[in-house]
Amino acid sequence: xxxxxxxxxxxxxxxxxxxxxxxxxxxxxxxxxxxxxxxxxxxxxxxxxxxxxxxxxxxxxxxxxxxxxxxxxxxxxxxxxxxxxxxxxxxxxxxxxxxxxxxxxxxxxxxxxxxxxxxxxxxxxxxxxxxxxxxxxxxxxxxxxxxxxxxxxxxxxxxxxxxxxxxxxxxxxxxxxxxxxxxxxxxxxxxxxxxxxxxxxxxxxxxxxxxxxxxxxxxxxxxxxxxxxxxxxxxxxxxxxxxxxxxxxxxxxxxxxxxxxxxxxxxxxxxxxxxxxxxxxxxxxxxxxxxxxxxxxxxxxxxxxxxxxxxxxxxxxxxxxxxxxxxxxxxxxxxxxxxxxxxxxxxxxxxxxxxxxxxxxxxxxxxxxxxxxxxxx
Numbered sequence: 001x002x003x004x005x006x007x008x009x010x011x012x013x014x015x016x017x018x019x020x021x022x023x024x025x026x027x028x029x030x031x032x033x034x035x036x037x038x039x040x041x042x043x044x045x046x047x048x049x050x051x052x053x054x055x056x057x058x059x060x061x062x063x064x065x066x067x068x069x070x071x072x073x074x075x076x077x078x079x080x081x082x083x084x085x086x087x088x089x090x091x092x093x094x095x096x097x098x099x100x101x102x103x104x105x106x107x108x109x110x111x112x113x114x115x116x117x118x119x120x121x122x123x124x125x126x127x128x129x130x131x132x133x134x135x136x137x138x139x140x141x142x143x144x145x146x147x148x149x150x151x152x153x154x155x156x157x158x159x160x161x162x163x164x165x166x167x168x169x170x171x172x173x174x175x176x177x178x179x180x181x182x183x184x185x186x187x188x189x190x191x192x193x194x195x196x197x198x199x200x201x202x203x204x205x206x207x208x209x210x211x212x213x214x215x216x217x218x219x220x221x222x223x224x225x226x227x228x229x230x231x232x233x234x235x236x237x238x239x240x241x242x243x244x245x246x247x248x249x250x251x252x253x254x255x256x257x258x259x260x261x262x263x264x265x266x267x268x269x270x271x272x273x274x275x276x277x278x279x280x281x282x283x284x285x286x287x288x289x290x291x292x293x294x295x296x297x298x299x300x301x302x303x304x305x306x307x308x309x310x311x312x313x314x315x316x317x318x319x320x321x322x323x324x325x326x327x328x329x330x331x332x333x334x335x336x337x338x339x340x341x342x343x344x345x346x347x348x349x350x351x352x353x354x355x356x357x358x359x360x361x362x363x364x365x366x367x368x369x370x371x372x373x374x375x376x377x
Contacts, residue, residue, distance in 0.1 A: 001044040001071060001114060002059050007221050007244065008213040009042065015208070016046045017058050025050075025155075028178050028187040030163070030205035032194045036245015039190040039210045041114035043159060044070065046188070047078055051154050066154070073107040078157045079145050080106055082121065083132025083165035089125060094133055098141045115245035118162070118192065119293035131292055131359065132165055139170035146177055146185060160189040164196035171198045179204050193357060212242020215321075222247055238321030239304050246300070258325075260294070260301045265329055267370070268305065272336055276374055283370035287362040295362060299353035303346055309334050310342035341376060348372045 003013050012031075019025045033039035045060075048070040052060035060067050069075040080103070085094050090101045099106065102125050109116050109124040122128045142158055160166070166174075178187050178201065189205060191197055213221075219237035221244055222228040228236070232251060240247035263285060270279035289295045311320035312334035322330045352369040356362065 001041055001048060002062060003045045003049060004059055006042055006045055007038065007225075008217050009038070009210055012042060012208055012210055013045070016042070017049065020046075020050050020055075021058075025186060026206040027181045027185065028189070028205040029208055030189040030191055030194065030197070030202060031208045031210050032191050033210035034212050034241060034243055035192050036115050036117040036243040036247075036249065037210055037212050038115050038244060040110065040116070040161065042210060043188055043190060044073075044110070044114055047075070047157060047159075050157075051075060051077060071111070073110050077154050078159060079142065080110075080159045080161065081134060081138055081142060082106060082161040083134055084125060084138070085127050085130045085132045087125065087127030087130060089127075095135050096137050097135065098138050100141065113245075113248065115243075115248060117243075117245045117249050119291075119297070120245070120249060121161075122291075122293060128291060128293065132162075134160070134163070134166040134170055136167070136169050136173065139173040142174060143177060146182065155184050155186045157186045157188060160187065162191060163189045163198075163201055164191055164193045166198065166201070168198065171201050175200055175204075196358070213244065214242070215240070218242065218244055218247050222251070235321060235323055239323075241300070241304075260298050261323075261326070263298065264302045264305050265326070267302070267373075268329075268333060271373055271377065272333060274374075274377070276370075279370045279374060280367060283366040284363065287366040292356055292359070292362075295356045295366075296353050299349050299356065302349045303353075305330070306342045306346045306349065309337060310346075313337075313339055313342070338377070344376045345373055348376065 003017060006013050031039040031042065048060045048067050049055055051066040051070050053064045053066055054061040066075065070078070073080065081099050084097050084099060084102055086092055086097065089105065090097065105124050109121060119128070122130070122132065145158070146156060177185070181187070187205070194202060194207070215237045218240050219233045222233035222236060223230060226248065228251060236247040236250045239250055263282060267279060267282045267286070270282055286295065286298050289298060308320045308322050308326070308330050312330055320330070348369055352365050355365045
């Protein structure tokens with residue numbers, strides 16, 4: 001992965017390139033992205049540029065040993081840390097698990113698709129129905145890595161994917177290393193929820209925002225880099241929220257997306273019919289979805305439907321990019337709902353997604369969401 005491979009976020013790429021060129025690299029950085037927007041792709045390009053021995057014209061050479069090792073996620077100077085838990089591939093107590101036990105699946109996913117989503121990582125590591133954690137055992141493994149002389153001449157880099165999943169004990173264990181790292185030590189973190197990262201960690205990192213892409217950038221990437229048909233790419237891009245990862249996930253799992261889409265349509269149908277009992281019944285079905293990731297995906301799908309309703313209400317049908325299967329419903333909902341409803345409802349749905357991410361009781365979250373939506377009519 002090189003800087004020229006990165007789609008969009010030219011400002012972020014330029015800043016990272018300049019850090020390496022000038023030698024002014026902060027000891028800790030935190031990239032904030034929406035799920036699947038490409039922060040890990042940017043991190044990989046940055047690491048390759050940093051490690052390359054023959055970089056030129058703002059790009060790594062792509063041919064030296066360091067470039068080849070970073071591109072395969074096997075460079076000895078980098079340790080990848082990510083949330084883990086017991087599952088179908090690795091068992092045992094969570095407190096005893098380290099990322100080394102999952103490294104082969106992590107590397108395979110990262111190399112194949114650096115735009116992966118949280119859900120795809122959980123599936124790849126074998127615990128798709130659970131939430132991972134960065135626990136004390138991994139903190140000890142990081143400190144051990146930093147205590148051993150580097151096998152390379154460059155930086156020793158710790159990449160932490162989703163530091164918001166780090167527990168307090170682990171954070172306290174790593175705090176001194178992050179705050180006062182040894183020379184040549186670098187921490188790079190990628191978060192989807194910066195407000196959930198422990199303040200003691202986030203306050204010591206330079207924050208970098210990785211922005212969602214324009215819809216056209218996502219569409220073009222799907223067509224040119226992932227060989228997606230034009231029509232499918234246009235629909236996926238319109239539903240992606242600027243995330244290539246979410247667009248790819250949509251394309252790979254249209255059957256699952258269709259099931260979630262059906263449940264979302266049923267919920268809004270109950271709203272349109274002012275059927276509170278039916279609405280609460282469907283909210284319970286959403287709460288019964290078999291993983292937090294699917295529950296969050298439901299909230300994302302509901303938000304996408306609300307955005308489409310709003311755009312149709314504003315006379316922007318062509319820009320709404322409504323899938324053929326939803327056109328009749330969206331048009332009818334846009335006529336029957338007040339113009340103020342979509343924005344209020346999007347706030348309610350977004351809040352529900354955030355509460356699911358914080359592990360609040362799912363039934364309470366979706367019941368409250370349904371009640372709030374009904375009261376907003």
